[in-house]
Amino acid sequence: MKPVLSQPPHVDWLTGAFSRTPLLRKTTRLAxxxxxxxxxxxWQQADPQQIVYDxxxxxxxxxxxxxxxGVTHLYPGKVGNEYFMTRGHFHAxxxxxxxxxxxxxxxxxxxxxxxxxxxLEPVVAGSVHIIxxxxxxxxxxxxxxxxxxxxxxxxxxxxxxxxxxxxxAWRVVEENRQVQVxxxxxx
Amino acid sequence: MKPVLSQPPHVDWLTGAFSRTPLLRKTTRLAxxxxxxxxxxxWQQADPQQIVYDxxxxxxxxxxxxxxxGVTHLYPGKVGNEYFMTRGHFHAxxxxxxxxxxxxxxxxxxxxxxxxxxxLEPVVAGSVHIIxxxxxxxxxxxxxxxxxxxxxxxxxxxxxxxxxxxxxAWRVVEENRQVQVxxxxxx
Numbered sequence: 001m002k003p004v005l006s007q008p009p010h011v012d013w014l015t016g017a018f019s020r021t022p023l024l025r026k027t028t029r030l031a032x033x034x035x036x037x038x039x040x041x042x043w044q045q046a047d048p049q050q051i052v053y054d055x056x057x058x059x060x061x062x063x064x065x066x067x068x069x070g071v072t073h074l075y076p077g078k079v080g081n082e083y084f085m086t087r088g089h090f091h092a093x094x095x096x097x098x099x100x101x102x103x104x105x106x107x108x109x110x111x112x113x114x115x116x117x118x119x120l121e122p123v124v125a126g127s128v129h130i131i132x133x134x135x136x137x138x139x140x141x142x143x144x145x146x147x148x149x150x151x152x153x154x155x156x157x158x159x160x161x162x163x164x165x166x167x168x169a170w171r172v173v174e175e176n177r178q179v180q181v182x183x184x185x186x187x
Numbered sequence: 188m189k190p191v192l193s194q195p196p197h198v199d200w201l202t203g204a205f206s207r208t209p210l211l212r213k214t215t216r217l218a219x220x221x222x223x224x225x226x227x228x229x230w231q232q233a234d235p236q237q238i239v240y241d242x243x244x245x246x247x248x249x250x251x252x253x254x255x256x257g258v259t260h261l262y263p264g265k266v267g268n269e270y271f272m273t274r275g276h277f278h279a280x281x282x283x284x285x286x287x288x289x290x291x292x293x294x295x296x297x298x299x300x301x302x303x304x305x306x307l308e309p310v311v312a313g314s315v316h317i318i319x320x321x322x323x324x325x326x327x328x329x330x331x332x333x334x335x336x337x338x339x340x341x342x343x344x345x346x347x348x349x350x351x352x353x354x355x356a357w358r359v360v361e362e363n364r365q366v367q368v369x370x371x372x373x374x
Contacts, residue, residue, distance in 0.1 A: 002307040002369035003357065008296075010313040011288070018315075056319060065282030065320040067339065095252030099339050101198070109195075114218040119191040126197040128205075130245060133252040152254065152286050152339040170190065179189035 009058055012159075013125075016071035016103045016148035022059040024070075028052050029085070030079070036087055038171055038184075039080025051075055052084050062155035074107065074147040083107075088168060090114075092158030095133040101150040102127035102187025105111050106143030108179075112136045114167050118183065120170075123149060136164055140172045142179045145167040200312075203258035203306035203335035209246040211257075214276070215239050217266070223274055225358055225371075226267025228243045238262055239271050240326075245300055246322045250343035261294065261326050261334040268360040270294075275325025275355060279302075279345030282320040288337040293330030295366075299323045299355050307357075307368065310336060323351055327359045 010019035031048035057070030077084040088110065091098070100109060102123040109121045113135045121129055123139065130147075131137050141147040171182045199205035218235035244257030252366065264271040275297065278285070287296060289310040296308045300322045308316050316336075320323050328334040358369045 006306050006308050008308045008312075008317075011315050013313060019313075021193045022370050054324060058315065060317045061284070061319050063282075063320070065280070065341070067251050067288050067317070067341075068285045069315060069317065093252070095250075097248070097253045119193050121193050121195045124197075127208075128196045128198050128245065128256060130195075130247045130254070130256065132248050133250070151249050154254075154341075155253070 006171050011071070011150065013103060016073060018056060018058065018071070024057045024059050025038065026055045028054075033087060036085075036167075037079035037082050039082060042080035046079060050077065052077070053086055060111035064156055065183050066155040067152055067157045069150070069152050071103070071148055072102045072139060072164060073104075074141045076141050076146065078174060081175060083140050083142050083172050083174065085140040085172070086138050086160060088136055088164060089159040089161050090136045090163045091133070091153075092160045093154070093156055096154045097133045097135075097139065098131040098151055098153040098157070100128075100129035100131065100137075103148040103150055105141060105145050105147030107147040108142060108172060109171070110138045110140060110168055110170060116169060118168070118170055123147060138168055142172065198258070198337065198360065198372050200290060203260060203337060205243060205245065205258070207334065211244045211246050213242045215241075220274060221358055222265035223272075223354075224269050229267035233266060236342070239264070240273055246311075250345055251286060253342040255342045256339050258290070258335055258337050258358055259326060261292075261336075263328050263331050263333065265361060266360060268357050270329050270361065270374045272327040272359070273325050274348060275308035275323055275351060276348050277323045277344040278340075279343070279347045280343055281343045283344035285318040285340040285344070287318065287324075287325065289316075290335040290337055292328060292332050294332030294334040295327045295329060295359055297325045297327060297355055297357060297359070303349045303356060305355070305357055310334060320365070323356055329359065352358045
């Protein structure tokens with residue numbers, strides 16, 4: 001009998017860096033986010049190649065019941081006075097929740113359910129965010145360094161961006177050097 | 188419009204301690220683990236009140252799609268020459284996977300699927316363990332300090348201990364001051 005010892009991947013709690021490949025990596029740049037920021041002309045004038053966030057995830061089994069693990073690295077920056085943020089999404093399988101763990105940086109997690117109820121949770125190193133099912137979620141970097149958050153979610157959850165085509169109903173901006181939350185004006 | 192800011196719980200990456208209640212807490216003592224260790228007389232002679240492991244989990248939503256988050260603190264110790272370990276289980280909903288993150292201490296994660304295929308993964312601070320569906324899992328503390336691991340799993344996964352009534356097919360013991368893996372002798 002020869003015991004099989006497998007070396008698992010490692011994550012650096014200080015940076016969110018994974019120790020090894022294979023990793024799946026997706027980079028989202030300003031050019032990939034038309035209509036996401038309120039200041040359209042500010043967005044047009046910014047460098048379209050500017051990276052807003054990178055997602056790195058372990059290349060593991062998918063299928064019903066399997067969980068994915070990944071880290072989002074959200075860069076500091078603003079478009080106009082609005083902080084860099086992820087696009088945000090509902091899960092295609094609406095009932096699927098997700099868990100986020102803050103690793104570094106300073107930000108907010110914006111949660112909005114299907115009835116439009118919202119709240120914000122501060123994201124810092126060690127914060128634990130239980131995202132329930134039926135709840136859209138977006139990370140916002142309100143600080144000056146990279147905001148990194150580890151996430152675990154169902155491999156079958158998927159993403160539904162279309163359901164949020166109207167956007168989240170709150171925007172997080174800097175005014176008078178302070179973080180402010182503004183309600184989106186409709187009509 | 189008054190933005191709602193909610194303070195999430197925090198976890199200490201160095202110890203696995205959660206910052207606040209409500210927490211669900213389950214303590215498992217030697218008395219709760221009859222038949223788990225190979226050395227029956229050693230188990231009978233040990234203090235039945237000795238804590239083997241504590242599980243602390245956040246008291247969050249349950250239901251299809253929701254995820255639970257908790258930390259297992261497995262104490263150092265042995266029964267005979269066999270290291271302290273968790274009982275280990277399949278999920279009642281067999282397809283449900285789980286993710287473990289090592290936080291502190293030194294140990295092994297034993298994985299055994301329904302065909303009896305097994306492997307071991309070293310658990311240390313920062314190790315990431317993707318437990319697939321249909322796979323029983325057990326933590327083993329081979330070190331001299333507390334082994335703490337953070338876990339995320341489906342709230343509907345449940346536990347099926349009966350399916351492992353025959354036990355895992357490997358035992359991890361200390362021999363000549365070294366960690367050794369021994370195959371269970373049947374019959």
